[in-house]
Amino acid sequence: MRLPCPICGERDRREFYYQGHATLLDRPAADADAGAWDDYVHNRDNPAGETRDLWHHEAGCGAWIVVTRNTVTHEVLGAVLAEKAKS
Amino acid sequence: MVNLIAKTPCAGLLPKTIGTVTVTEVNAGQMTLLAPHRGQKKAVSDALKSAVGVGFPAPNRCLGTAPRAMWCGQEQALLIGAACPELAGAACVDHSDAWAIVQIDGADAVAVLARLTPLDLRATEFKRGHTARTLIGHMTGGITRLGAHSFEVMVMRSMAGTLVHDLTQAAENMAARALQGR
Numbered sequence: 001m002r003l004p005c006p007i008c009g010e011r012d013r014r015e016f017y018y019q020g021h022a023t024l025l026d027r028p029a030a031d032a033d034a035g036a037w038d039d040y041v042h043n044r045d046n047p048a049g050e051t052r053d054l055w056h057h058e059a060g061c062g063a064w065i066v067v068t069r070n071t072v073t074h075e076v077l078g079a080v081l082a083e084k085a086k087s
Numbered sequence: 088m089v090n091l092i093a094k095t096p097c098a099g100l101l102p103k104t105i106g107t108v109t110v111t112e113v114n115a116g117q118m119t120l121l122a123p124h125r126g127q128k129k130a131v132s133d134a135l136k137s138a139v140g141v142g143f144p145a146p147n148r149c150l151g152t153a154p155r156a157m158w159c160g161q162e163q164a165l166l167i168g169a170a171c172p173e174l175a176g177a178a179c180v181d182h183s184d185a186w187a188i189v190q191i192d193g194a195d196a197v198a199v200l201a202r203l204t205p206l207d208l209r210a211t212e213f214k215r216g217h218t219a220r221t222l223i224g225h226m227t228g229g230i231t232r233l234g235a236h237s238f239e240v241m242v243m244r245s246m247a248g249t250l251v252h253d254l255t256q257a258a259e260n261m262a263a264r265a266l267q268g269r
């Protein structure tokens with residue numbers, strides 16, 4: 001499996017650390033209610049199809065990226081820098 | 088006054104010639120990590136260029152020979168082989184002696200490195216002047232292409248022994264395969 005780092009180009013999966021769904025970019029406001037925080041911390045969809053995940057190019061440039069991939073076909077559809085991504 | 092004796096990271100470990108490859112330590116001299124502040128990269132590059140002759144490198148590129156500016160991560164580069172000029176728009180951190188840097192030359196250099204890194208080292212993809220942050224065995228480090236059969240490999244100084252060990256083992260494996268094939 002190779003991931004397309006927007007800075008480094010296509011790189012082997014071993015260079016990356018997997019964090020979880022890109023929901024993590026959507027941090028609730030500090031005064032949001034418990035339900036919003038419960039969703040943010042614990043609740044995730046389990047899609048059969050496209051999903052967006054946060055990966056860290058740990059052994060590469062150090063960037064956090066959002067990778068779009070398909071959980072059914074395993075196709076990797078693209079990646080953008082997390083700092084530029086809208087969750 | 089006491090004169091301290093400088094000891095290079097790979098002192099006593101290199102040079103080595105194994106099969107078709109030679110591994111030698113590179114004494115890079117003064118090194119400084121440059122991290123331009125937000126929006127300051129162009130200004131830092133211009134100041135660097137006028138002071139030492141090389142600008143701030145694009146991602147995955149190494150500029151110049153002596154001195155050199157080597158990209159080494161997102162919005163970061165190493166100035167190698169020159170005193171760091173006054174750069175108002177960047178954080179500058181002395182990295183002299185922080186890195187173990189070795190050069191590997193020879194016909195099997197790519198084959199040896201391919202045993203240690205997932206990086207695509209084909210000449211069409213990774214050309215002279217290209218550099219990459221990647222894995223070398225279990226270590227994170229940098230690989231830079233110097234020529235068709237010549238590379239520079241760098242890891243943090245504390246891992247010098249492991250770097251030499253891993254390169255030696257990979258080179259011995261390649262040499263053994265060549266013997267067996269005769």
Ligand SMILES: [Zn+2]
Nearest residue numbers: 005008057061
């Ligand atoms: Zn990267």
